[in-house]
Amino acid sequence: MSDASPLPPGSVIGILGGGQLGRMLSVAASRLGYKTCIFEPGGDCPASHVANFHFKASYDDTEALARFAEAVDVITYEFENIPTSALDALDAVKPIRPGREALRVSQDRLVEKEFLEGLGLSVAPFADVPDGAALEAAIARIGTPAILKTRRFGYDGKGQARIMEPGDAAGALADMQGAPAILEGFVDFEREVSVIAARGVSGEVACFDPGENVHEGGILRTTTVPATLSTAQRTDAVLLAGRILNALDYVGVMGVELFVTPAGLVVNEIAPRVHNSGHWTQNGCVTDQFEQHIRAVAGLPLADGSRHADVVMENLIGDDMDRLPDLIADPKAGVHLYGKAEVKAGRKMGHVNRLVPRTS
Amino acid sequence: MSDASPLPPGSVIGILGGGQLGRMLSVAASRLGYKTCIFEPGGDCPASHVANFHFKASYDDTEALARFAEAVDVITYEFENIPTSALDALDAVKPIRPGREALRVSQDRLVEKEFLEGLGLSVAPFADVPDGAALEAAIARIGTPAILKTRRFGYDGKGQARIMEPGDAAGALADMQGAPAILEGFVDFEREVSVIAARGVSGEVACFDPGENVHEGGILRTTTVPATLSTAQRTDAVLLAGRILNALDYVGVMGVELFVTPAGLVVNEIAPRVHNSGHWTQNGCVTDQFEQHIRAVAGLPLADGSRHADVVMENLIGDDMDRLPDLIADPKAGVHLYGKAEVKAGRKMGHVNRLVPRTS
Structure with missing residues (x-):
């Protein structure tokens, strides 16, 4: 497959990882007429429910990895901690998007910080x-x-x-x-925001509006769009994200977490994949982050990321599922569940997007 | 399963028929944490790409039908022409929603016309x-x-x-x-509109805004929302649809096609399922017709059907697929493809929803 030619409908997109991100990537791929093939050691995983194929094997099973790579047209992933040996086995056969450099950088906090500093960006x-x-x-x-x-x-x-x-x-x-x-x-920040940015095979970049994140116990709790940002900060955030993607010759969606401080934006971390703080796009945009990622890795043109509503995304974690009857009954709420069999404390079970008419 | 208790997440929804409607029903079911099981004689069918399970068997294979019914928690369908013998084999085991009466009426144009006349509605x-x-x-x-x-x-x-x-x-x-x-x-009509109406297990009814349909060669070409209707006509359309659903003690989504004439609304036909003229809801509403149908058959509360945008839905039929590169490149267009392997004249391959800011 040449970098420039888009994957035709009916092609198979391989996804490493079978969690909720893989699940929502599979659904987005189906909208564009693609089939998906999951590689995931676990059995009844969220992504397998909506994927065509499921390789149930370990990441050190290089033979299974090679068969998986043969079975697909392009490889992407829902998590960044993929062993290097697995990547070696895969990219000998089919292209991996986003590419190896993005994984090398984001798999190691030290390398990532040095990379970001090298771009002239502020980090902690x-x-x-x-x-x-x-x-x-x-x-x-x-x-x-x-x-x-x-x-x-x-x-x-x-x-x-x-x-x-x-x-x-x-x-x-x-x-x-x-x-x-x-x-x-520690960074003394006013708020944390994230930019969900995408870059296509031909180098075009499109960003969704930054969202404002609230964490509890180290886990994302809510993302609110639009974030409370000045126009200058919003522009800075988007330009900065574009700089990171360009430097990595990146293909796909990336989550860029930023601290907003009086002295400017500080990059907290980057994730070379669709991101929890981008789930609001499912109900706020014509093309959501999952389809945007599939478009990028399939070589299709990107959507522009425009937004038709204000959204508050709330993660449903553990016992939050007890509130499901009320959430389902709210007509302004888009409920998204992950099909996980068992509720556990701290486990992300789903999320809900609440829409309000667009204010800005 | 009692009529009143909602299906818990993880339940399996059985779908008769594996075409594009079953495909989009499966995706909607996944959003609510349900698994789906398709019954479809064909092999590589659109719905099987995103369903957990696929019974590949004929509708006269009563043994396969019985195993399918055992494997699911509730049964629904994407087409109304299901043989009576198959329905008999199924509803002995699990509830079928929408129910048998809706199928009996809509499977026969004569019975349907007499039923509608009996409700005091106008027909051709x-x-x-x-x-x-x-x-x-x-x-x-x-x-x-x-x-x-x-x-x-x-x-x-x-x-x-x-x-x-x-x-x-x-x-x-x-x-x-x-x-x-x-x-x-022939009915001398000014325009054709359709109402996508839903009724839940507890009898509540919710309708999406009527859409205006244009057919070519007997196949739906476009649906435009809002339809050109007076406020009185819009109210008539929705009340009339509600009357039909109540009379059938209906559970699920129904498509009600109406002719708009100077003398009032004339019912063209009803379809006891999600309907091509409701595809615009995927990009125009928080909850689309597919999720609304799943909510109804699963015993969940219905969404209110409210709309956040004006939409023009265009079917992609046969060679329309040649225009795919342009359609994909339009950032205001939501493209939905069905994963059909072969393009044929007259075959519905996908559709595109074009959004414009809401005008009314």
Whole structure:
């Protein structure tokens, strides 16, 4: 497949990961006439319910990975922590979009911070923490409070420990369980926003309106669109996202999380995939982030990201599902459930998009 | 399952028919956390791409029908011409929604016309045509032009023959190939509109705004919302649809096609299922007709049918697919493809919803 020619309808899009993001990507692919093939070690996973094919195998099963790659026309993913060996087995056979460079950068918090700094963007103060001595020096430089994070494989607040005063250092380091870590200084921010940005195979970039995020316990709770931003901040956010995508020669949708501070925007982190803070687009836009991602990886033109409503997206986590009868009964609420069999504390079970007429 | 208790997430909705309507019903069911199971004799059918399970068997395979019914929690359908023997095999095991009465009425044009007349609604002049002598008498009473239609199994203009003058009668009757028929007089209408109406298990009714339909060669070409209707006509249309659903103790979405005439609204036909003229709801409403239908058959509360945009829906038929690159490139267009492998003349391949800001 040449980079320039769009995938014809009937083509098969391979998706690594079978969670809710893969599920909603599969639905979006079906709208464009594509079939989907999920690669996911778990059995009755959310994406498998709406995908044509499901390779149920481990990410170290290189033979299964090769068969999967043969069965599809292009490969994408719903999570960034894909083992390098798996990527090697796959991209020998079919293109992976977004590409390897985006994964290399976003799989490692240290590499990501250095990459963003190299683009001239602001990030939180940070220091590499290979060991206890380095942690002591890092705390001396950055100060407290600070947060120690594993360089790899963190999500939803996992693999993180707060250091409120220097005496917390040893305990925090123990929490890393020997994994390489980085120390990040706290950013005194007014709010957190994210930009869901997309870049197509021919290099065009389109962004959805920034959303304002509220987290609880390290997990996204709500995203509100439009975010409270000045026109200049909104423009900055979008330009900054475009710079990141261009630098990576990126193809697909990326979530760019930003802190809004009096001194300007600080990049918190990037995710090379569709993003929880972009779920509002399902009910606020003609083309949502999932279809935008499929369009990009399939080589189709991007939609413009325009928005026809204001939206508040609320995640349904764990026991929030007890409120389902009320949510379903609200005629202005778009309810999206993930088909997960079991409700667990902290598990994302679905989300709801509440629409209000567009105000700005 | 009691009529009053909603199906919990994770339940399985059985769908008879694996075409594009079943496909879009499956996607809507996934949004609400349900699994779907398709019953469809064909193999690589549009709905199977996004359904959890697929019973590939014939409608006269009562054993497969019984296994299908055992595997699901409720049964619905995407087409009304389901053999009575199949319905008997199914409803002995699980509830069928919409119910048997709606199918009995809508499967036979004569029964349908008599049912609508019995509700005090206007229909085109009609006459039962069991044989040639009856056709002669019917033409004498109704006049020409008129149209001869098989009582059963007609769709998209199939099973119909126009009688422009009495001399056309013999040819038209031959076209029926011995099937029982009815003669319908032409209605001199200003426009054709349809109401997509829904009724829940507890009897509440919700209608989407009427759409204005343009047909070509017996196949729906475009639906435009809002339809050109006076406020009184709009109210009449919605009340009339509600009357039909109540009379049938209906559960689910129904398409009600109406002719707008100077003397008032004339009911053309009813379809006990989601309807092509309701596809605009996918991009014009928070809850579309497919989710509304799933809500009804699952015993959930209905959405209110409110609309946030004006929409023009255009069907993509046969060679219209050649225009796909332009359609995909239009940022205001929601493109929906059905995953059909082969383009054929007259085959519905997809549709596109073009949004404009709401005007009324």
